[in-house]
Amino acid sequence: MTTLEFLGAAGTVTGSRFLVRTQEATVLVDAGLFQGAKRDRLANWEPFPIDPALIDAIIITHAHIDHSGWLPGLVRDGFRGAIFATPTTRKLCGVLLPDAAHLQEEQARFTNERGFGKHHPALPLYTTEDAANTMPLFRSVDFETPTEVAPGVVIRLTPAGHILGSSSVHLKITENERSTTLLVSGDLGRGNHPLIPGPSVPPSAETVLVESTYGDTRHPAAEQDVAELAQLIRKTAGRGGVVLIPAFAVDRTEVLLTVLRDLMASARIPRLPVYVDSPMALRVLQIYRSAAAEGDPLVCRPAIADRLASADSAIDQFDPGGGLHECMSVEESKSLGELTAPAIIISASGMASGGRVLHHLARLLPNPRNSVILCGFQAAGTRGRALVDGASSIKMLGRYVQVRSDVMMLNSLSVHADCDELCEWVESLETRPRTVFVVHGEQDASAALALRLRELEYNAVTPRQFERVRLP
Template identity: 40%
Template structure:
């Protein structure tokens, strides 16, 4: 059996791992690379394993770095089934349509203003390409064994993280292989605690926060303080957020503060069409999270929902203080760029980072104190206040990752550490060795390992 590490090896993006045997080839996740230019350029290349030879794709959840390359895979020849949970299918449809639309708009703008070195600039894939992917989806229920061949099967189990997210148990060649996917926090605001694997010969474990412990700070108090301080300066609060789960988490927290009369009575804006659509996914899949339909309705009542870009422009030039939640979470694109172009150079405003910021993203550069950012070919000085609330991450920290391994009935033959930057990967490797004595390996991008 060969394992091809085609993404999320030495980086947190582009998740793609191929399990290849004599009779079966399975791709686990099919994510887009984000962040550093050297990684983003890989999106334009060809997969080292010919897509036409892949029998099945199994997607753990609907974030872009786990599903965003599916249209390219299909364009390059894949025609098999794509397995995932029901909420994940709904999320992926929204994510891919949004991704294609953003790419088309950015290519159009780059061509119009001639700031791309490519002539013409082209999207990686289009909305028409996305439509070719949808018929290939096959929804599966958690804890249900799905046969792939006579002697191989898989099942999904709950991972927390975002709605629909699952870990994966794959039985092939007489071996049990477990993929964590992305693991949520045990005390997440909206998601239930992740389930733990009971047996595995090989484990592929995410390591996003492998060397860090989330602060135990009161995130409600942090959010309240930021809003009050910014309002006192008559400024605006901009919260770049992932449209899936993070937007809904911030909405929930603001709703709780509003019910307690702890935050100003100002306009609270949700400006992410996809984030708004995800609220319907929450309503349609109530067994996957902690909110009731009435909670969702009451929570939504306090927000101004913006879908049309004309309303975005009106909101940007509205001089009244307000709170804006807009995608994308790492400021790589989307509506949030329009707000930051206007607000990031004004000292009375605040930008609040509430999720992981990958290497090479604008969010990471803000987090590290960069004094100017580039949007759409222009540089803008960073004069707004930059705050971070790390405790809101949808990823479990080192303690959560170590606990996730705690119910195994025997030591796995090896733990492969993936989906992390180098320092995080090595920090988790050392912690696993100290805690359990398990053999760990940190694969490199493009590496092929025989098992």
């Protein structure tokens, strides 16, 4: 009997973990961390539902922490199998996982110093040592290359167009000479990403898991959204203010730099200095630069590689107006507090849940000259969501900060497909699946997408957390 268990990302957007079991093999697709609201984060402390030593292989769709961030925990608790992912996902995990571990250690240290925590001493979820022990278990799998990951389980990764290296996973699972197929969408992109190609049509499967981050939302047209972005940057520069963009270190920073570069090149915004203040974002930027230079059309849009190789490649693809400043050190970050002329700061984290961006927000939010631009999904319970929802003050670094700056939400640069695009992805499959499980969305979003798919006569359901089903 082949079974599928929803160990996360069911009724919530984070903690992607899907377990496939046969008599001969136990395979986990994604090993994500729960993020966002406290109720979700507490789920990270629950014991993993099965002994990690019993898992033969893990497949990671993409490097985002809500898909890969529990790997060090599983390795610490006894997982010794192989972790399969595309080469770029592997490289990105090499930056993200140690950083996630470092963040956990910092938080535990902070809690212990202040004596806030309920637990004494507060412990990190996992350590940088656990993250370091995870990386040697990775095995690279190229796109469109069938690979056996465990007895009777053959995977094929297809481009998902979400972030660099992101994939959908098709699994052919054979048990007692009978086979079933399962397709996990991973996070799906939109096809309009300036740097990476859109999602490919993956092979059909009897059972399909589709993400639903924006299962109830239609993104605005990019043109109009970028025009509003340009207008706000002009307005802010005109009144001598600073534009702060909290951005996810992976992908958002690269896309924003490309958009700003194009806006400056076409004189739609003035040439302002752009500061990227996130060591992790800067390390990720190097991985994007080298992927673009390698020129694999499944990984990076050929136009980007061409531009890099062309005569004017002295101008960095990711350097808007020649004014890019990479702030690696804490001193460089602190010096941004002295900025007196208009500038753009891009800093992590994207939902303002932590990181250097908090110091910039605390300084810039109270002044109406400045602007804060949020882009990408803002989970319920985060400061980013509170800002989008129009909060008049936000708690950070232990105090309440008044919000008097302009706040804008930039939706069109989303790396996630919207509800129409998610339906199109399901409909693009050559054969109709028997069942579509709608996962990786807040409850309303998942329910809305499932309803739309049922209207299109799919057998679409929203699984519950820890639900277990038999595969056909």
